[in-house]
Amino acid sequence: MPVITGEDYKKRIDAMESEVWFDGAKVTGKISDHPAFKGVVGTQSQLYDMQNESKIKNEMTFASETTGNDIGVSYLIPRTRADLEKRRIMIQHWARISGGLMGRSPDYMNTVLASFASSVDVLDGEDNCYPDRLLHFYEYAREKDLSFTHTFVNPQSNRSKLAFLEEDVTNARIIDRNEEGLIIKGAKLLATQGGITDEILVFSAPGAQESCHAYGFSLPTDTDGLKFVCRESFATKDSSFDYPLSSRFAEMDTIVIFDGVLVPWNRVFFHDNIRAATQMYLKGKFVPFTLHQIVSRQIVKTEFLLGIAQSIVDTINISDYQHVQSKVVEIVKGLETLRALLLMSEHDAKIDGYGVMVPSKQPLYVAVNQFQELYPRFTEIIQLLGASGLMTIPKETDFDTEIGEQLDHFLQGVEVKGKDRVALFRLAWDLTMSGFGSRQTLYERFFFGDPVRLSQTIYQNFDETKSKKMIEDFLSLKE
């Protein structure tokens, strides 16, 4: 099957009837019509349609090595630097539709699955590991253009270093292994886009202490006993003037409950193997591939923020002030740094023993860890530039009343009528202050892991030997 269309995607998720809990009730009827999901499902459909646009089809797809069908580039396992570039171009095409605000557009998880499939050597010869099943599943997903949510992290009930001494009563764990497969009970978080994808990919995060917590599998999201519990929606309003971002790009986050869920053996990639669970992340290609996707998106997001900041500056005419210029330049510096780090990771990419072109990990780690600090600062800059403009934002309906003309007059900016100026400031507000905007900040801070431990990882991986040697040589210099 070649790449799907938006309509195919909608039909598939509507037909699934996954168990999704929202605001005290199970979602019934078509999930694509539900107010909490309608906007983002519409945008996601647009992304799938883009894969079929003749003008860019050769940038969005590649020919499957097994069927010859057109496959989405986000599933491509890169073999050359040109493949990495092709991946970047595709990812950024999709990211531009949402200004990089959909962290879980399908390319994110397709990349994750491709990274796991290209790391199956880690599972070779290990107990309870089935590399062939993972490879086969990757091919199945790639050919069907499946969409994924995922959950890797355990509930936050006890994060003490000594938590393993306590009895585990919350984390999703294997409670039985029978002829049919594994039985999983417990919870995991936080599945963004839970309920609006074909599948859920479930992997243990590194650090499992007991073998019942060390597994990797994938399931259709309508599997019996699987429940997705939503938070409050940030997307219940339709108007794209009033809520330019949250009406279209609000991805839901869900807690996942496994209520004695059966995972059939053909969907189990490994189980009861702590070393395999850890090595899939540490030795496998998950980190470099996923970070390459992430940083490609974050660059587009930074361009989007820069556009908003500069538009505010021009609309209220504050560009002559030095501090204003340096605030905009902070965003420019972030953008140029991200671009440089991404290109560096491609420039330093190396072919591994399996013929896969792996981007250099270190620049990407630095980029994503830096973005965890840069992004909240960028939103702060937009608030500092926008000031009260972020609160003088009547709704579209106000402009359609008898006071509409007055609003157009009193809220005007430089060479723009009040309504156009308000449209810009509502965009800035939705990005930096609405529920949707606050979640965006939390997302960029945490979605790829805790910033503190990420910087620790950079410290542990960076080789300082050359720099230390410089100092030794310098200190031993005699006159």
Ligand SMILES: Cc1cc2nc3c(=O)[nH]c(=O)nc-3n(C[C@H](O)[C@H](O)[C@H](O)COP(=O)(O)OP(=O)(O)OC[C@H]3O[C@@H](n4cnc5c(N)ncnc54)[C@H](O)[C@@H]3O)c2cc1C
């Ligand atoms: C909007 C959003 C969407 C997300 N989407 C997904 C998703 O789709 N799938 C998924 O699997 N996950 C998702 N996540 C979860 C994400 O992976 C985690 O938030 C991240 O790994 C941090 O874990 P935590 O939230 O449990 O924080 P915790 O680990 O509980 O950290 C809380 C605080 O305690 C500190 N802390 C805890 N343990 C330590 C330690 N050992 N050493 C030092 N400090 C420590 C941290 O620094 C932090 O300040 C999402 C998160 C967010 C916010």
